[in-house]
Amino acid sequence: MTNQVTLTKRQAEIYSFILEKIAEFGYPPSIREIGDAFEIVSPNGVVCHLKALEKKGYIERNKGAEGKAAARAISIPGDKKAILSIPMLGFVSAGTGLEVVPQNEKLELGQIFPGKTNYALQVRGQSMIEDYITDGDIVIIRKQDTAENGERVIAMIDGAATLKRFYHRHSQIILEPANSSMQPIIVDPSKDIKILGVLIGVIRKC
Numbered sequence: 001m002t003n004q005v006t007l008t009k010r011q012a013e014i015y016s017f018i019l020e021k022i023a024e025f026g027y028p029p030s031i032r033e034i035g036d037a038f039e040i041v042s043p044n045g046v047v048c049h050l051k052a053l054e055k056k057g058y059i060e061r062n063k064g065a066e067g068k069a070a071a072r073a074i075s076i077p078g079d080k081k082a083i084l085s086i087p088m089l090g091f092v093s094a095g096t097g098l099e100v101v102p103q104n105e106k107l108e109l110g111q112i113f114p115g116k117t118n119y120a121l122q123v124r125g126q127s128m129i130e131d132y133i134t135d136g137d138i139v140i141i142r143k144q145d146t147a148e149n150g151e152r153v154i155a156m157i158d159g160a161a162t163l164k165r166f167y168h169r170h171s172q173i174i175l176e177p178a179n180s181s182m183q184p185i186i187v188d189p190s191k192d193i194k195i196l197g198v199l200i201g202v203i204r205k206c
Contacts, residue, residue, distance in 0.1 A: 123135060
């Protein structure tokens with residue numbers, strides 16, 4: 001097996017999307033579908049990401065008779081199907097706070113999400129449905145204690161964990177749901193809040 005090569009955040013997201021579509025439909029997404037999913041306007045922008053994934057050995061782009069890659073000519077090399085375990089740490093709320101209960105469970109996800117500190121949580125609730133994250137889905141989290149505005153994070157508030165979009169505005173921390181029927185959580189500075197990680201992938205329930 002070749003040595004694992006680290007992907008950028010966007011490359012990992014696109015690679016995860018490709019694998020998800022292959023698993024769901026039996027064939028890879030088109031360049032246009034990848035562009036629409038990640039708001040990449042130019043097809044050349046998508047192709048640049050695909051070329052990077054191909055160079056790092058994560059995908060193969062099969063060439064046609066004229067030496068050009070077709071719209072869906074993406075396959076996954078066999079040596080990237082090796083098993084990698086990610087710890088399943090329990091449940092996280094996509095609503096109000098929910099305690100994270102550690103579990104002795106592992107998810108075998110291949111090398112979709114490289115990183116020794118990654119972990120998984122199962123979502124409870126509907127506060128992130130407009131980001132296509134719903135009750136029962138499993139989210140893959142990269143462990144870190146900081147976040148940029150707009151990133152989806154696992155935040156612990158007074159001992160309860162929740163999945164939300166993170167914003168730091170003036171002296172306030174705002175945790176916004178992706179559900180227009182719900183209100184954001186505005187965190188009082190006196191409350192004990194910690195960032196436990198940033199979302200890097202979603203495994204949708206069947």
